[in-house]
Amino acid sequence: MNDPQHLENIEGFIKQIVQPNAEEWAAFADIVKAKRLKKKELLLEEGQTCNFIAFINSGVIREYSFQNGKETTVDFVSENQFITDYQSFIMQTPTMQYLEALTDVDLLILKKDGINSLFDRYKVWERFGRLIIERVFCGVEAKRKKIIATTHEEQYRDFAAAYPQIVQQVPQYYIASYLGVTPEHLSRIRKKT
Amino acid sequence: MYEVITRSLRQLVDFTDEELFLFMQKLKPLKLKKHELYLKEGQVCKKMVLVHKGGLRYFSRGAKGDHTIGFAFEGEWLGDYESFLLQTPSGCIIEALEDCELYTLSYLDMQALYQHSQRFERFGRIMAEQLFLATAKSKSNLMLQTAKERYIALLTSQPQIFERLPQHLIASYLGIQPQSLSRIRADVAKIRLT
Numbered sequence: 001m002n003d004p005q006h007l008e009n010i011e012g013f014i015k016q017i018v019q020p021n022a023e024e025w026a027a028f029a030d031i032v033k034a035k036r037l038k039k040k041e042l043l044l045e046e047g048q049t050c051n052f053i054a055f056i057n058s059g060v061i062r063e064y065s066f067q068n069g070k071e072t073t074v075d076f077v078s079e080n081q082f083i084t085d086y087q088s089f090i091m092q093t094p095t096m097q098y099l100e101a102l103t104d105v106d107l108l109i110l111k112k113d114g115i116n117s118l119f120d121r122y123k124v125w126e127r128f129g130r131l132i133i134e135r136v137f138c139g140v141e142a143k144r145k146k147i148i149a150t151t152h153e154e155q156y157r158d159f160a161a162a163y164p165q166i167v168q169q170v171p172q173y174y175i176a177s178y179l180g181v182t183p184e185h186l187s188r189i190r191k192k193t
Numbered sequence: 194m195y196e197v198i199t200r201s202l203r204q205l206v207d208f209t210d211e212e213l214f215l216f217m218q219k220l221k222p223l224k225l226k227k228h229e230l231y232l233k234e235g236q237v238c239k240k241m242v243l244v245h246k247g248g249l250r251y252f253s254r255g256a257k258g259d260h261t262i263g264f265a266f267e268g269e270w271l272g273d274y275e276s277f278l279l280q281t282p283s284g285c286i287i288e289a290l291e292d293c294e295l296y297t298l299s300y301l302d303m304q305a306l307y308q309h310s311q312r313f314e315r316f317g318r319i320m321a322e323q324l325f326l327a328t329a330k331s332k333s334n335l336m337l338q339t340a341k342e343r344y345i346a347l348l349t350s351q352p353q354i355f356e357r358l359p360q361h362l363i364a365s366y367l368g369i370q371p372q373s374l375s376r377i378r379a380d381v382a383k384i385r386l387t
Contacts, residue, residue, distance in 0.1 A: 086322075086325060086326075090322050119318075123314060126318060127314045137328060138279060140325060144332040147336060149253050149255050149260045180336055
């Protein structure tokens with residue numbers, strides 16, 4: 001069974017969004033499993049079908065993939081956030097992403113079967129699922145609009161403002177590949193901003 | 194139209210007749226003249242729109258001209274869904290490309306439907322999942338594909354767009370200058386002939 005301490009962060013996170021009663025919360029707690037990753041360990045790799053959503057209790061995970069043969073960082077995710085490959089998770093198709101622990105990471109794992117059974121049994125969890133995927137949509141839509149309408153300089157400035165910690169914690173060449181620029185170009189951008 | 198909409202809703206969720214009736218009651222008709230704006234920069238997108246007749250363009254204005262984000266034609270939904278969900282001001286514009294007959298669904302009505310039953314919650318989740326998948330794909334195409342690859346993908350997936358839209362809007366959607374689009378078209382036409 002879970003150490004209740006493991007659920008402290010996720011309970012705070014969830015209760016900002018929906019208000020499950022005791023029975024609904026117990027049903028949720030029942031599907032959660034704690035997991036620990038060592039630095040550099042993979043949570044997901046290319047070719048696997050992603051059947052979970054994870055919640056990060058502590059640490060940082062890097063999402064990357066090989067695009068035109070080149071390793072490209074897609075995102076960084078840190079504590080109190082959910083991480084998964086939503087495309088593979090929703091469609092149940094093989095992923096092209098790698099999820100790698102950049103530090104030691106403490107996670108909670110929610111399996112797709114368990115999530116679907118919560119959706120079927122409780123309106124509040126179906127609602128929570130909607131609100132989460134709406135947030136995820138807003139995140140990717142904001143990034144897409146940014147790519148359409150802004151320069152790399154503007155994208156770096158916004159990234160650094162939104163994730164000051166990650167800029168400190170993460171090697172520069174990962175940030176360069178996240179922005180789709182060469183490391184040399186990024187260091188020029190950094191000097192300018 | 195009633196039939197078309199209710200059928201597409203039932204494909205997603207097993208709604209009761211009563212729920213479908215309730216949904217259809219919430220749709221309000223709206224007509225726009227060509228070039229009229231459905232959404233202006235700085236406004237909150239309070240309603241999502243379903244195109245019955247005509248077409249809409251979704252874009253933002255930059256220092257060097259418009260950035261076209263997308264289009265919607267008959268049977269398709271459009272809105273700044275981000276602004277709609279968060280009820281925050283939109284940075285984008287939605288304009289009628291032709292005279293349009295539309296139906297709208299307001300944020301407040303959508304919330305009332307979510308309260309009404311679990312099936313509407315599920316409908317909202319599936320809609321958001323589908324929009325997420327489409328947006329994520331479009332984002333990675335923008336990052337990874339060349340303009341020529343995007344042109345070929347558009348030609349394959351939405352050939353009707355080329356009959357409905359002027360060249361400069363297609364160029365703006367592909368993120369290139371109209372001159373580059375002519376060059377790409379000529380290149381691709383050559384490949385298709387040989």
